[in-house]
Amino acid sequence: MVARCRTVAFQGIEVMPVDVQVQLANGLPAFQVVGLADKAVAESRERVRGALGAIGLALPPRRITVNLAPADLPKEGSHYDLPIALALLAAMSVLPGDALDGYVALGELGLDGALGPVSGILPAALHAHGEDRGTICPHVQGGEAAWAGDATRVLAAPTLLALINHFKGTQVLLPPRARIAATCPTCATSRARTAPSGRSKSPRPARITCCSSARPAPASRCWRSVCRASCRRSIHPKSWK
């Protein structure tokens, strides 16, 4: 039986879907990853083994093959740990076979089963939203993934165990809230300072530069009401040129 979990690979800011397939076959016990994985991905075997051990599961004594499809696309980064672990758990029937169908998973595993942050959560979540899938990501990055659209379909888990409990229905994860850093330019009026005296010889060109290119125009209201929508628009791939 082959268990699958969807994840992504990044090419620039393009996001390519990657299918993680795990097969448990008869033969000498082994655990191998195929599909043009670089060093960080190949090492995920040890992290997955450690994380499963931390929650009291041993790898089955069978020939475990992990395939990252499409096999001709180079995969790099540490975010393949989580989808490999999830697909493996599904193959071991720890997770229901169809549990992972509607999700894109990214995350780095610690040997203790904790989920660590990875890069590229936002574009991955936008991609998942475009494909009508949810996102599984580390807890600390839930606020980032929630910007992509429907926060109720984002599973931000602190550990692998929390994720298993969620799929089993014993302890459901709360949807994360879209979060924003405190330095909002419209609120941070303290940033507008008077220039040091005597240095007033250059203000006009500086001002023209501000007008003709990329400085933000302060909105009349605070970000709490207005800017969320505009933020979401500005991070969407279609809006930049």
Place this chain on the structure above:
Amino acid sequence: MIASLAGQIPDGRLTRARPYRAPHHSASMAALIGGGLRAKPGEVSLAHLGVLFLDELPEFSRQALDSLRQPLETGQAVVARANAHLTYPARVQLVAAMNPCRCGHMDDAAMACARAPKCAGEYQARLSGPLLDRIDLTLDVPAVSAADLSAPPPREDSAAVAERVAAARSIQRERYRGSSIRTNAEADGERLDQVATPDDSGRDLLTRAAEAMHLTARGYHRILRVARTLADLDASDGVRRGHVAEALSYRRLAFVR
């Protein structure tokens, strides 16, 4: 989004602040444009829709500086490698600062080194013409004296300036509503002619200046954009002679003073 790919979003909190990047002048071409074995976004992409500040401009390597030409023109950084062919968005506002010469005392005959002004010519020649052609506003900032520092603050503070900038930007937003253009800086071709054609006396001035100053085609269009922005700052509907004249005055002619 680029910050997310570069792993630079702490605690999963997005920011509404525009990026500001100030790489050190030892930055390599791959660091500025992007690339490397992993093909990560470079400084010019991390500053997308924000400010890229290059302090001590001539100290950057020539190769690194000239690699900025294409992103400044197209708003995209294209990284082509044997194992990757990537495009990152890179529409930045480039701000650069430099000393006039190596010793930094060109202005002051008492302090200047024995090699001035020849030294300044050599120092400034490190910047290529095509790169300078992409810089719209240049300004000499004289040294600040101790007396200036103790003078009372200027009448207009940053907040008041920011308000006028915001007003000019809202004019531009209205003008380009419904198109993919955000500001005058992005207007091109027909659209630029449509919005930024000066009045008769302005056009006459621009034609004569273009000949006298040997403006390139790029320079000519950049003057139009700056003049349009100046007109927006004055809340003026048309681009007048005065706006064109001011835009021309910010164009760098010869470099050594």
